[in-house]
Amino acid sequence: MSLLGRISSILLLTLIAYKSSAQIPAPNIGISNLRQKVFSTKTDSLKIDTISIIPNTFSIPFVAAADYRLDFVSATLFWIKKPATDSVTISYRVFPFKLNPVAQRMVYDSVINNFYIKPIEINKxxxxxxxxxxxxxxxxxxxxxxxxxxxxxxxxxxxxxxxxxxxxxxxxxxxxxxxxxxxxxxxxxxxxxxxxxxEFDQVFLQFKKKNWQLNLGDLDIRENKSYFLNFYKRLQGVSFQTTNRLSKSVQSNTLVSGSIAKGKFTRNILESLEGNQGPYRLRGANNEFFFIVLANTERVFYDGELLQRGEDQDYVINYNSAEITFTPRRMITKDSRIQVEFEYADRNFLNANLFLSQEFEINNKLKIRLGAFNNSDAKNSSINQVLDPKQKQFLADLGDSVQRAFYPAAFLDTLSPGKILYEKIYIGADSIYQYSTVPNVAIYNLSFVDVTQGSGDYVSDFNGANGKVYKYVAPIAGIKQGRYEPVQILVAPKKQQIVNLGVDYAISPNTNVKVELATSSTDVNTYSSKDNGDDRGWGAKFQLTNEKMIRKDKNLLLSTALEYEYVDRKFKPLERLRNVEFTRDWGLGINTIPIPADENIIRTSIGLKNKNNHAFNYQFINYNRSDNYNGFQNRIQHNAIWKGWTLANSI
Incomplete structure (x- = not known):
């Protein structure tokens, strides 16, 4: 045999010895391959042997072959129909080996058990x-x-x-x-x-027991049971709720909350531009431009319709820059009516909220609700705005005229190449500021604020390398011609309180009456005791409803309602009371806020509804204001559902 043939034979024998899938002889088989064993019939399958059975040698006395199925290779029997006896005797012959063995040196599924050194364990x-x-x-x-x-x-x-x-x-x-x-x-x-x-930063803890619940951390509190005390706030604090049955007929529900306010509520009416989808910048309650909108607090209305947020919906908003952009689903024109309600981070003063809601339900007929809300700035705990004694005295002398809280902002400074400085020029008893680069004269560093056109004495002159430069323009016939003033806007600490009492009573199963009374106290400048006589306002609402079945065969329901609402000019709710386009519905305009006045609203309505969801309703409304406005509305509404279609008509 050649050298190459010998090497091939040695390699072949080595491989065969190393791993083989051929039949492996079973140890200790004995001389005869005939087996006879007794098995219990309690199980559904029987493991007959560890090696394969020779076909046509398997037999069970008194048991038909159709009553079982035999796997000869794995030597396993499966009962199709169990015999009546509790055991059987089985005779068979076996091969000297198993027909389908797997021979290997290592079981790789359990390789982790074959390490000489324990591997590193990752702690989850x-x-x-x-x-x-x-x-x-x-x-x-x-x-x-x-x-x-x-x-x-x-x-x-x-x-x-x-x-x-x-x-x-x-x-x-x-x-x-x-x-x-x-x-x-x-x-x-x-x-x-x-x-x-x-949310990126949230801490929320909740503890519950049978009839009480304690929440701590970042809270969302929504109150919508009352008409005058209706709000949604994002807070940081603690709230406690409990439900107790005082007697068989009286149940009490209590909610108490104390917290630090995350932000302040305000409402913007945007001036839309033809074909401009945005971004539109929002303003704060004090005309601030740079603030952070609290996430998920905004409500955007387009022509009175509430919009949905999302790139595939109506608008997107950048909370950090307070800018809103509309998607192509809503085409913006100069006539679009856009209103945005939101809360924004206001950290001029430490702001605290206290809220109490108490409800008693008696015999499932009478409900008595009491609510109290207090929101106040801690005037001695300022955060972003630090006031000196002169500025505090300035606010104290200002009273409630906080819209004129423009404090002079001229600071002495030294001239340098990177600064825009002004000189002071006296004109009679008055003085003005003029841009200058003369070292001994240009000593004032000014901060200009946009006070709207016609309210200031300065206009933008040109844009320098280091910022804008402003110049003085004289008034004409006593009317100011500028837009800017060298001032800073001071924010006064505020306090608002609302107490609400409501009663719901079911006169009969079909007749209900609701009465609500509320009072508010609003101090827009707690530094000052001036003008405190107009802080308190009142509001009241009465509602009577009745439903009566007049045609039982056609399930025809007659509904009637009478409602009266009174709101004092001094009453200040936490949020908007009525629908977003209420003033437009009465021809008062949407872009102007009406002067506060005493309001009286009378509503009456009558309606019919049948079993096919056809509804017809007539409503008469009278809106009267103490500023000599008196309006009337007549509304007819028809709603129907027909073959999956919803029809709504109104006049």
Whole structure:
């Protein structure tokens, strides 16, 4: 045999010895291959042997072959119909080997058990193990905790951290706890381009028992049971709710909340431009331009219709720059009526909220509601705005005329190439400022504020390399010609209180009466005691409704209602009372806010509705104001559902 043939034979024998899939002889088989065994018939299958059975040698006395199925290779019997006896005797012959063996040196599915050194174990942290990072006992916890390190060739190393944790479970045997903690060391608002938002920084803890609930952290409180005390607030604090049955016929529901306000509510009427989808910048209650809108607090109305947020919906909003942009679904024209209600971060003073809601329900016929809300700025705890004694005295002398809180903002400074400075020029008893580059004269650093056209004495002159330069323009016939003033706007601390009492009574199963009375106290400048006589206002509402079945065979329902509403000119609600286009419906305009006046509204209505959801309603409304406005409206509405179509008509 040649050398090459010998080498091939040696390699072949080596491979055959190393691994083979051929039949492997079974040890200790014995001389005869005939087997006879007794098996129980209680199970659905029987493992006859460990090696394969020779076909046509298998037999069970007194049992038909159709009553079972035999796998000869794996030597397994499956009963199709079990015999009546509790055991059977089986005779068969076997091969000296198993027909389908697998021979291998290592079982790779359990390779982890073959390491000489124990591998590194990764601790998932939140698992219920002995070596977990956070130990929450019996509470179920899930979430993530992360650290991030960023560095570059032109910056220092930066460490960012994130935490996302959810907890739920029982404390002891009766208190249920739910917690959601989300933290990011860069506290920014989420992008307003989707309908659903995920907050970056949230802490929420909730404890529940049978009849009470305690919430702590970031809270959303919505009150919509009352007409005059109706609001939605995003707060940081604590709330407590409890429901108690005082007797068999009396049930009490209580809600108490104390918190630090995240922001302030305001309403903008945007001046739309033809074909301009945005962005449109929002303004604060004090005409601020630079603020952060609290996420998910905005409500945008287009021609009286509430819009949906999202890139595939009606608009998107940048909460950090307070800018709103409309999608092509809503084409903006100069005649578009756009209103935006929102809350924004206002940190001039520490602002605290207290809210109490108490409701008694008696015999399922009488409901008594009491609500109280207090919102106040801590005038001695300023945050972003730091006032000196002269500025506080200026606000104290101003009274309620906070719209004129323009404090002179001229500071002495030294001339340098990067500054825009002014000189003071005296004209009689008055003085003006003029841009100058003369070292000994240009000593004033000014801050100009836009006070609207016709309210200032300065206009923009030109844009310098380091900012805008303003110049003085003299009044003509006593009318100011400018738009800017060298002042700073001071924000006065405010306080608002509302107390509300409501009664609902079911005179009969078909007749109900509702009465509500509210009072508000609004002080727009708590530094000053001047003009405090107009702080308190009143509001009242009465409603009587009745429903009567007049044709039982056709299920014809007659509905009647009578309503009266009175609102004092001094009453200040927390948010808008009526629909968003109420003033336009009465011809008062939408872009102008009517002068406060005493309001009286009378509404009467009558309607019919049948079993086919056809409804006809007539309504008469009288709106009277103390400024000699008196209006009347007659409305006819028809609604119907026909073959899946909804029809709505109104005149």
């Amino acid at each position: 942290g939140l698992a219920n193990s002995q070596n977990k990072i956070f130990d929450f006992g019996t509470l179920k916890a899930e979430g993530s905790f992360g650290r991030q390190i960023g560095f570059g060739n032109s910056q220092d190393a930066v460490i960012n951290s994130t935490l996302n944790l959810q907890l739920n479970g029982m404390l002891g045997d009766s208190i249920e706890i739910n917690a959601a903690i989300t933290d990011n060391n860069i506290p920014i608002q989420p992008d307003g381009n989707t309908q659903q938002l995920n």
